[in-house]
Amino acid sequence: MDAAALAPGFADPVLDSQGVFRAVMEALARPGTPQRLALDLAPPAPLTPALAAIALTLADHEAPLWLDAPLAAAPAVAGWLRFHTGARIVADGREAAFALVSDPAALPPLDRFAPGEQAYPDRSTTLVLACERLDTERGLVLAGPGIRGVARLDAAPLPENFLARWRANGALFPRGVDLILAAGDRVVGLPRTTTIRE
Template identity: 60%
Template sequence: MTAFATGPAAGFIDPVHAAQRVFSALMRAMAEPGRVQPLASDLVPPAPLSPELAAVALALLDYETPVWLDAALAASPQVAAFLRFHTGAPVVADPGKARFAFFADGQSLPPFQAFAQGEPDNPDRSTTLVVAVARFEAEPLTLAGPGIDGTRGFGAVPLPVDFAARLEANGSAFPLGVDLILCAPGAVAALPRTVRPVAHPSVRA
């Protein structure tokens, strides 16, 4: 379990090692899109920021990474204060200027095109969407792409009803597009822009 400091704005007790553990889980998730990875977090951030969203934020954000918050997170001044205190990341109002965007409600995801898509010479200058979901499911989507042997079943709720179409359009724009990190209680999965939904399952990994 990840240790955290006590106090009104509690963060990791051992920031370096705790951030390394979270970062390793995220790298495994990115390397195997759609495969759920454990992500233990005992952080107690201000609501509605979940412990898993907070752990990802503390592992990835710093003073040079502009962050955008969805309406639910932005409505809590304590959330922005928590992120600024522990990471120094500036909170921006324009989603197109954010390197990371955090969502307390996966169902309310704006169109992916609202966020930075990267540039032809610098596709990494895009936004990574970090999204809280209630749980992961095995089957609603069938994914293919690098890091997947054949195909892989994947699902998470709640997400927008047109999520598969969004994922298809996002993959079609490669090397531009956004990457997604989905956080459920105790777990994380990633859907980088290299992944595509497919209509007919073959051999699942």
């Protein structure tokens, strides 16, 4: 196995994963409100510390991972994730519990991921996007459960047709995918219940 695949994971797996879990759950409960991640990871590139921390926390042998093209092209990334999480790496996004996206501008159509079932909408894919910027002072207008009034979000990069994709995703409710956007040590949640307008 490549030495990079054996790079350390969390220093304290229990406490570190609990902290990341709380931040991610709070981000999804309060869409558009950034939460902080305590990051002390050096995963193999191009896997960012934030994507790595979320994967270490949420993925396991029952929660497969899908990797976008830049991540899939780096064998050490899959090796590191398998070594630390036990998760299967799947080629079909519809089989994934979580999708790790290092290049959000090239995000595949959302219908290439599992939207869940009408009776089991939780059997959907959660997409984790590594953004370069998350600004909550301006940008898109968010509304919905967990948001008092409206929230703002300027995230980049995102696909050019992101709003159309998100509206189509919302039309599937109660099915649909959820998004977690990560930049640096901050995460913002966009659950399928959130509406977005310019």
